[in-house]
Amino acid sequence: MARIAGRFSRVEPRATARAYLLGLLSHAERKNCWQPAEQAGHARPGPMQRLLRCARWDADAVRDDIRAYAVEHLGAQGAVLIVDETGFVKKGRASAGVQRQYTGTAGRIENSQVGVFLAYATSRGRTLIDRRLYLPEQSWCSDPGRRQAAGIPETVQFQTKPRLAWEMIAAALDAGVEAPWVTGDEAYGQDPQLRAALEARGTGYVMAVACSTRVRINSGRTTMRADTVAERLPASAWQRHSAGNGAKGPRYYDWAWIHIGTDGHRHLLVRRNRTTGELAFYLCWSPTEVTLAELVRVAGVRWSVEECFQAAKGQVGLDHYQVRNWTSWHRHITLAMLALAFLTALAADAAPDRPIDPHHPARGSDPITLTVPEIRRLLVVALNPRPCQRPGSCTGPHGSDATKQQPAAATTDNGQLTNSLDRSRNRTGVLVRYKSFV
Incomplete structure (x- = not known):
């Protein structure tokens, strides 16, 4: 939080952002505004909703901090920038950018939003470092009333997904990210303008x-x-x-x-x-x-972005939001990216100093590499965050007590998880880093 604290001009939104991040890192099954509010002991999700919608802070500046943080903790030679998109299935017509469109998340055409993302991948780890919400041309860009209702700024105009990808790549390179390679799937590889822009940049x-x-x-x-x-x-x-x-x-x-x-x-x-x-x-x-082996390496790294999406959605609630506003979407996504980057940095710090030989089974005494899900579970177990205990607080949107809907902190295989952390390179460092983060 110290890295992004200066992005909040007032104490209240800064404290709420901290609580929101803790909620995203928690064991809560769903991580919309209700569950982080419960985690923080709030009776209602109002402070969390204000944080996402109208509090004064710059999500793009926090995004820049995430990018710098990722490079600081994951940076290594041969870094690769990966462009890809993921869908967020939604109901109704009010959410910014929503329409019936193909999404790989569902594997078919669904009523959904689509976000274009940039991932940063090295031998130390991979994480998401930028995001853009795709705004369809006909159903949104040409409808002033719909744009106004969703809070879409007038400066936002239609851009193709490859164009959004290039904006993120250029921003990363301009910020000093040292990445000699970019990779992406057919949706981006087929675009000659994107390829030409990369060549002009020498990437x-x-x-x-x-x-x-x-x-x-x-x-x-x-x-x-x-x-x-x-x-x-x-x-x-x-x-x-x-x-x-x-x-x-x-x-x-x-x-x-x-x-x-x-x-x-x-x-x-x-x-x-x-x-x-x-x-x-x-x-x-x-x-x-270059060698064939180097091109093969870069092609293989592309799948890292799918791991990022899986971890972001499964561990820190990237797709758990219940917001419709343009600004709110970018703020939730940014905070989820920050939580993911933090877990990824912890996993990198806890990794063994020497690489593990994949051709030989690990021995019980060998150092092991912890995954992002394991790191998050370990933090929940080790620090045992307590849900709010005030009677009648945190009533959910349907009148039920939200505390009853949340699972208790994971206890299954706690001994095995703790042993895993002991066998990683830096058990104490992981917990110290967590405490300094929050």
């Missing part, structure tokens, strides 16, 4: 593209579909590489790369599933010569 990229993407081979003399190029590759062109560790160890695929264009810095990267034969394609550019 390398490994961007997923469709199989129908046309590329220039033979020193730019021949244009061909990416999948056709892959079909004509000889067996000797394929090499086995790991795209990084998964839940069961290294994720091995067959990879091939083809020089495209007229210089030596542009490639088509092809990934082949060793079991199904399914292909994936990436357009790559780098300001200097």
Whole structure:
């Protein structure tokens, strides 16, 4: 909190922001304004709602603090910026940016909001460092009444998702974030303007593209579909590489790369599933010569953003909000990102000094790497935060006592969790960092 305290001009919103963050880090099953209010001992969620809607503080400035904090604690060579989006399924038409649109969260078209995010990933960890709420052009940008009701500033105009992604990337680079690579899925890799902007900035990229993407081979003399190029590759062109560790160890695929264009810095990267034969394609550019192994590493890092979304939604309530206002959305999302960055930094600090060999099973005496969910559970167990005890307080929106809806602090496997923290590199440091944070 000391890092962002200066972003709040008054004591009350500063204290409320602290309480809100503690609620996001707590064991509460749902983390909208009601549950953080209960955690803080408030009879009603009013202070939390004011924090998100009308209190005077700059969420973008706090976002800048999160970005600096992430680089400070996770920074390492070969950092990668990852652009991606996630959906927030909603009811009704009042929430800023909501409409029926495809969201990967549901895997289909749903009434939802879509946020475009930027993640920062290194060998030490990964976390979200920026966010933009996508505002659909027809249903929102062209409807003044709807915009006003949702509190959307007049300065906010329609921008494509790749354009929002570029704004976040440029802001990170302008702020001094040292990240030689950017990666993203097809929604962003297919955009030529985004790729051109990255090249103009001198930032390398490994961007997923469709199989129908046309590329220039033979020193730019021949244009061909990416999948056709892959079909004509000889067996000797394929090499086995790991795209990084998964839940069961290294994720091995067959990879091939083809020089495209007229210089030596542009490639088509092809990934082949060793079991199904399914292909994936990436357009790559780098300001200097690189190895196939480096391009494979960057392509594999892209999945880190999915882990960020999973942790943010599952651990700190990224999608638990019940707000409709433009400003409120950005404020809740920003505070959830701060909570996630803090947990990620704790996990990085608690990690063993030496890397664990994924090819050999861990021994009981080996140092272990704690995950973000484990770190959060350990903090809940170790510090045992108490819910408010005032009779009749924290009545939920349907008249039920919210305290009855909350699970008790996790006690299952407490001994195992404590042993895990003891086997991590810095048990005391984790708790000290937590106390200094709050």
